[in-house]
Amino acid sequence: MQRIYIQEVATRDGFQIEDQFVPTDQKVELINKLGTAGVDKIEVTSFVSPKAVPNLRDAEEVMKGIDRKPGVTYTTLIPNAKGAERAAACEADEVNLVASVSETHNKKNVRRTVDQSFADFNTIADVLSGTGIQINGTLATTFGCPFEGGIDENRVMTLIDQYLDLGAGGITLADTTGMATPKQVHQLCEHVLNRWPDLPVTLHFHNTRGMGLANVMEGIRVGVTRYDASLGGLGGCPFAPGATGNICTEDLVHMLRFMDYEMNADLDQLIAASRDLETILQREVPGQIIKAGKISDLHSVSYS
Template identity: 45%
Template structure:
């Protein structure tokens, strides 16, 4: 007997992880409209952008303005990505009280990017943790390339454990396992999900999948069977994988909602509203995206003649 959850939580990451991969730059007002419409459609957690150096990610250069201009709704968590204390200071000034730190589980990737091991990168976040604690900011962590990296292949669970332990040492107890490269498979997701929940019961877990090789929704199903009920997803399936040029991006929010609703699993989202948002996003970027529901429609749209 499979134990399906009655409900899952879907964090909308489109305003950050989706838009940052698009060549076209969205205006502040366009971003604000997308955030507000997504919240109206049912999002209870939304990643509004990142507070990083504008030269590093030009698409996120105006996150400060977006955060100040958007209307907040009680009960909704507005979070943003930061890389250092300066990013936390900007987040605080913009009224954002939830920030996410990210580190690669891949040692090869981490050493290539920063000349530091994943554990050393997390230890370097200690100043961020101290600042957050003193300024009422809640931190979460994202462990990218958690399931695989092209140079290394599958990332061993023991390596993931080590990064998790490093995060816990600086006081971060909400973490996501992120399939940045789209290399995760359902069996691996089930195994990793069960094991991290068992070994670190004090950690709240998210899973973050890309649909690079068409296994995104299958991985969500495996994650649910492993007992994890919180997922990141992106409107219209925007995004990409820097290690697989031309690959599709994040799992599409509307696809996850549709699957769950067909299975009788609640999400708090209005599916039709999210489909409308996805179509408007496609119109704004001027190209199709990897969203099955935007391409084929809902099951309930099918009529038998």
């Protein structure tokens, strides 16, 4: 069976919007567990302004505190050249850049036009040149924008080209607010892979409208093998209070494991880490497997 790569984003995409600051040592401990559990990539933190995202104000301490497991890529989100310098100082394996396909969403998210974002990214590429740090380019709102609605596929293609021009080694197509349908995932990914057959493409889904795992199955069908997911299903979207967040790592790994896909990630260790997360956050997380158990967890028969 196909090898599928599991890329964990809870400590960045999840923790950034939590009501509370997760203490640095708890972040480090969780990231170490995720590394031991064998996920392929961990988006550790963001090198953004501590004022903009106070929950991730300990980015340096976290990056320097974690144990780096061989085979795991430790990536960080960065918004600008300053972030690139901070990531380089911490010897991140990769940096993740984010621009929205939707002009309106980009403006709301980073207060820049998309052209301005890419101008910044070119400066970042200069800063990182020669450091060996890889660049991943994320396109937010690839499958729809909560302000603009539908997204023009040609624009997605153009922006992928722009990322590749500045030296990105991988592209993430992000469904930022959970608007993708399986049909749409199938069509767009097929077109992207037809044009760039060797490009490492990641799909980043949110389960906002319940379609997350259906979208993964469709991505796999057309040949995408890398998936972002968030432990416990943390994360979410400010426009959908109460809705579920990113697709849940252990639910994803559970589904794929029981279909015999090849993964490095260990399901039981992920479930244990997700339970730790509930303890850290002192609340229930949206993931289903920690509530329902694995398919293989059989019940004893007692006739009452």
